[in-house]
Amino acid sequence: MALAETAGLPAVLGLALVGGLGVGAQWLAWRLRLPAIVLMLAAGLIVGPGLGVLDPARDIGALLQPMIAVAVAIILFEGGLTLNFSSLADAARGVRRLVVLGAPLGWMASTLALHLAAGLDWATSAVFGGILIVTGPTVIAPLLRQARLRRRPAALLQWEAIVNDPVGALAAVLAFEVVGVVMTATGPGHAVAALAGGIALATALGAAAGWGLARAFANAWVPEYMKVAVLFVAVLAVFAVSDAVLHESGLLAVTVMGVWIANAHLPSYAEIRRFKEHATVLLVSGVFILLAANMDRETLAALDWRAAIFVLSVILVARPIPVLLALAFSDVPWKERLLVAFTGPRGVVLVAVAGLFGERLVAMGLEDGARIAPLAFALVAATVVLHGFTLAPLARFLGLSAGEAPGVVLVGGSPWSVGLAQALLRHDLPVMIADPNRGHLRQAREAGIRVYTGDILSEGAEHRLDLVPYEKVIAASDNDAYNTLVATDLAPEFGRDNVFQLNRDTSDSARYTLPAKLGGRAIGVGDTYANAQRRLWQGWEFRSTTLSDEFSLDDWRNANPEAHVVADLHNGRLRFVAPDRAPKNAPGVTLISLGPPRDRGGQAG
CATH class of the missing domain: 1.20.1530.20 (Na+/H+ antiporter like fold)
Known part of the structure; x- marks a missing residue:
């Protein structure tokens, strides 16, 4: 019995506890927006000298120092x-x-x-x-x-x-x-x-x-x-x-x-x-x-x-x-x-x-x-x-922060990209439009939007572009395959939940359809590039509407039957809406929507 009392945790269980606490602390820090290192430090002190549940020197033994040395080397x-x-x-x-x-x-x-x-x-x-x-x-x-x-x-x-x-x-x-x-x-x-x-x-x-x-x-x-x-x-x-x-x-x-x-x-x-x-x-x-x-x-x-x-x-x-x-x-x-x-x-x-x-x-x-x-x-x-x-x-x-509000990178210069960028800029969100074709960016430059002339996936962009201010990416060029490549390549860096693309056009033939596991999330109602541009050519506009106790999401939908929500903004956090993700319905939420001209759709917001 005395041996069992001093033996402590089995080594495998001790390592599992270390892994669970470490990854769990990082996940909790991400959810609470706290420094992960602080939570890991607290977790280690609590299970170690605090509660005495884990004693690495006792539970892991002679392997502890070599493990730490190898980990530091890696x-x-x-x-x-x-x-x-x-x-x-x-x-x-x-x-x-x-x-x-x-x-x-x-x-x-x-x-x-x-x-x-x-x-x-x-x-x-x-x-x-x-x-x-x-x-x-x-x-x-x-x-x-x-x-x-x-x-x-x-x-x-x-x-x-x-x-x-x-x-x-x-x-x-x-x-x-x-x-x-x-x-x-x-x-x-x-x-x-x-x-x-x-x-x-x-x-x-x-x-x-x-x-x-x-x-x-x-x-x-x-x-x-x-x-x-x-x-x-x-x-x-x-x-x-x-x-x-x-x-x-x-x-x-x-x-x-x-x-x-x-x-x-x-x-x-x-x-x-x-x-x-x-x-x-x-x-x-x-x-x-x-x-x-x-x-x-x-x-x-x-x-x-x-x-x-x-x-x-x-x-x-x-x-x-x-x-x-x-x-x-x-x-x-x-x-x-x-x-x-x-x-x-x-x-x-x-x-x-x-x-x-x-x-x-x-x-x-x-x-x-x-x-x-x-x-x-x-x-x-x-x-x-x-x-x-x-x-x-x-x-x-000191003015050295990339910005309070995380911004958006739009890949592909088009009227749709410019319209969405202008709507986001009205809420002081950092926005940049990237396109290899300088001519595609003319409207964006005239609107005072930050642009990058070049391939967002190029080595030059990697070394010259500061992407820290941006949290989300929307691939919205006229090339479905390029949009899918951009979304797939940038997903590990930005997180797959933060990478979107205009819906792929699969009307020609299934032989040209790219695998569903590639690419980003659909945005809005899942428009293709052609449909999105057609709406802009018909006079549709991006608008912002703030919900309140007197004006709910249902009220907005009743007043704007043709319009659709692209994103919602609440407490400085931007969230893009997708076919499988409904907009938030709460007072203070700002809806960024795309709707027909007011004289046609009776847009209220």
């Missing part, structure tokens, strides 16, 4: 996959300064904060200070999605987070090697040589693996269905080999590997990256739950007033000053400098690497090493909660 590799050099154009100098100047300055500032505020000795402060360079790609990505920043400040934060993660880990390795030289009789030349050799090997190994995989994929040496599997195995192999030579250098190797593949222009790159993003969502949520649940009450209780002063000093001094100095006299606008300076959430890599080095310092006889893990956790918790709730308001205050 997360950083996926981060490297997002770093296409073409997307760096606007932020290149700023990122270079943040890495080359900001990282060393941040290391020194963090070391001072640890020694003066937290009271750690110089050796422990130097090691932990190197780790504090990292700003956490695991938390930056969800925060950027929620805050909806403009393109350049978002790129600055994203690139800094991913590039500085392995840099911070290697800075900690360098400090640790120096401490080892001081604590032992080992010569400094040996430590420096080992460090330089490990970094060179990690960089070469990552670049070679990335080059080899890119060449193999481009020459079809690997079948499509095996590409993701081969990638996973390659990431694990590169990480393990590099880490065996120099601890934590594996993070650098997999990051270099990801960046190489991201810039290899592979035809299957989009599918590979999409799958890796899905895997990363699972890994980030799982690792966060594990790390939070692994904290014990005694460790949390050991956090005193000095820990609070340390956290404040990092947030208010050790992070902002190095960033502002690094970006001084650069072409980065001062508002963007302030946003980056006061946005430094820490995440999974910090806690994982800090715990590892804390144990090693204690083994070397430095008792302060035991304080690294709780201080790291306190900083992660504080910055995650702080930035989770303040990044979006700070961005709006």
